[in-house]
Amino acid sequence: AAGVIQSxxxxxxxKRETATLKCYxxxxxxxxxxxxxxxxxxxxxxxxxxxxxxxxxxxxxxxxSAQQFSDYHSELNMSSxxxxxxxxxxxxxxxxxxxxxxxxxxxxxxxxx
Amino acid sequence: xxxxTQLGSHVSxxxxxxxxxxxxxxxxxxxxxxxxxxxxxxGLQLLLKYTSAATLVKGINGFEAEFKKSETSFHLTKPSxxxxxxxxxxxxxxxxxxxxxxFGTGTSLTVIP
Numbered sequence: 001a002a003g004v005i006q007s008x009x010x011x012x013x014x015k016r017e018t019a020t021l022k023c024y025x026x027x028x029x030x031x032x033x034x035x036x037x038x039x040x041x042x043x044x045x046x047x048x049x050x051x052x053x054x055x056x057x058x059x060x061x062x063x064x065s066a067q068q069f070s071d072y073h074s075e076l077n078m079s080s081x082x083x084x085x086x087x088x089x090x091x092x093x094x095x096x097x098x099x100x101x102x103x104x105x106x107x108x109x110x111x112x113x
Numbered sequence: 114x115x116x117x118t119q120l121g122s123h124v125s126x127x128x129x130x131x132x133x134x135x136x137x138x139x140x141x142x143x144x145x146x147x148x149x150x151x152x153x154x155x156g157l158q159l160l161l162k163y164t165s166a167a168t169l170v171k172g173i174n175g176f177e178a179e180f181k182k183s184e185t186s187f188h189l190t191k192p193s194x195x196x197x198x199x200x201x202x203x204x205x206x207x208x209x210x211x212x213x214x215x216f217g218t219g220t221s222l223t224v225i226p
Contacts, residue, residue: 045214102157104156
């Protein structure tokens, strides 16, 4: 079965650079969520999109932005990277309806040096 | 506000022994509750979910959880631990009218041969 695809799997950037993370949801899933998981921490909600519109916003820094495109894939753009941005970034997708669990991608591991 | 508390950041059991991972939720109304498993360097995989139907929920890999409103708990159990169960387990809550998940801090399960 198709899963949530994230790219790249690993990314190394220097401080103050920019990074773009991509997420391709499961077909027919119209809701995409982004989470950030620091080393040894639980996933923290960043932002979500439903039908290409932002639906919810969590602890996403102003330096980050995201959008969902017409094909439902989503991109998380991160600028002025800081060392503390080093983390595992997960994308998840779900069907419409609030009683569904998310399906998570394998994540993008971002290392800022 | 929604939140979950996982008691015990590390749990060790012998192979074949009972697995019990604790999760308590905080919510003014019974929320939707989920357990996710995360293997090293992988994404979060849904184990099971409670969505106000049966209080005893069976999931994959022999895991199950029981929703107890009186105790505001959703503990995860498995009768007999297997070496392959060693992973990080996250309890998560989702409010009835929200897209956002709130994760617990996770419990690392070690299975001793």
